[in-house]
Amino acid sequence: MLCASLAATPAVAGVEEALTDHILPGYAGFTEEAQALADAAQQDCTAPALRDPWNAAFDAWTEIGDVRMGPSETGALSVAFWPDTRGFTPKTLARMISGEEEAGRDPQAFAEVSIAARGLFALERMLYDEDLSGYEAGSYACTLVQTITADLAAQAGALESGWREGFADVLRSAGEEGNTTYLSEDEALRALYTQILSSLEFTADTRLGRPLGTFERPRPARAEAWRSGRSLRNVVMDAAAAAALAHALADWELPETEAAMARLREVADRVTDPAFQDIDDPSARLRVEIVQQHIRALADAIELEIGLPLGLTPGFNSQDGD
Template structure:
């Protein structure tokens, strides 16, 4: 699985004030805006959508029908969109108890997760239909990837009938597990004396963030790392340098046709976080065009990703549609240059890092 690693950023105190004290105060303002304006609303939204999804799965199991399956599909897509925005904050409460991997085990390069889900369905493992017991099983069996296979994978057509109740029961347990994790993370971020309090109040007695530099480094790392992840892992994991190198079944959420929705959610989250933090306001007056350019490019990236709909293999087979993916890659590369090089240079940051590591 991928590991998010903070970039090595050396943030001068002069950026946020002339003294360590003023630096911490200014950094606290930036971080508090990020928490209140993006992080808390994003995870609250995920909690709400996950709850709707869990109810839709319960309704499908109680009364199998095409209408209820359509509602479950809609709930799944809405939850994917909410998660794709929130997941850019891949530290803090979401990292506790392996929640990040349990929520989404991806990429599944060796199909380990797929095989475990298929084995549970084939063997009708009764413990996998109990949310409490499922939470203690393999991370690959209990998140969005597992639920996607239940709802869209081979055999999903049985969900509209009553002959194979196990598949729906397993899916309902996954949905409930997702809701529980979302609720726990939502509650954790809302605690004023929890992780949010530590991030927004750096200082010498803070075990995680000793000064404003470290707190803001965490924030800047989100923009740099997530853009790299979206482009180099999520997109280039299936988009080849040339059409013959494309791997449509390596695309995230390819079964549910939510690949574009997910990519859009990632960039939408980055934009919302950047705007909420008002980090661009710390730029010198003659360099604030960068903040507006970042915003515009993120909006364009979101629009491009949202236009990618339907089966990803058909998108890749159509030169015009495939061109949208290449355009999306160019946008993310431009953004990486703007944020990872030019913005950090304006702040006097040194960005030398390897932000993603895979097994």
């Protein structure tokens, strides 16, 4: 009876709170920081000048970057094209720079180029890669960076608008006549719950699993955003965002989730290299593996405190793969 009661009552409140307390403010924050980055690039396009505003934009993205539904299901790909398993980003950027392609000077035309040359990870290459970041003001590479940042700001605005003016109402109207996306309130709640667990799974299996590789063959160069030293920062911030969305969905206390997040922060503080470039050392590797275990423990706590009482199981998510 308790499970039936919980499943029947909190769905509408949970969806609304997820939107108003987490998702919509998250996209507004990302839009603000992406625009600040674009404005900064117009003032000074050089790599040292843009690293701080780029990191601020990336921080804002972690708040909502793993919510892959509605306009974000495909729209997020050109904001954060990672993992780039075939190395398309450096190849595309190098080709554009060597050929001084006209699209690199036109933010509107740039929206049609490969996603490998767009977004946060293309900018990371331009701002931190030894082979790309030494460009000077007035160069084609400088103009390209200005174009990428302008394009990123446009993408951020489009995503925010797509949520605020469209998809938010699709979630809010779940179960109402005419809503063919979510035929019941529970479907909308389950879709959001899926985002939480999919985010944590992606962090454990990809953000951490890719650089860990195997004990015999660690792959530190496969870490997310390692050139900028953000690998561990992204892990913790993305996990915190998943936990925050869990709190927004629930109208009750989540002590196990809070404790799991606190333990995750504690073990993350023990990692010796935030870029995971030392994981060929067994002791350093163990510290990262412990972080991975605590990401999974956080997911278990959320399943226990939200999924179990609501009778929810996660559905398909765009980050699940084929």
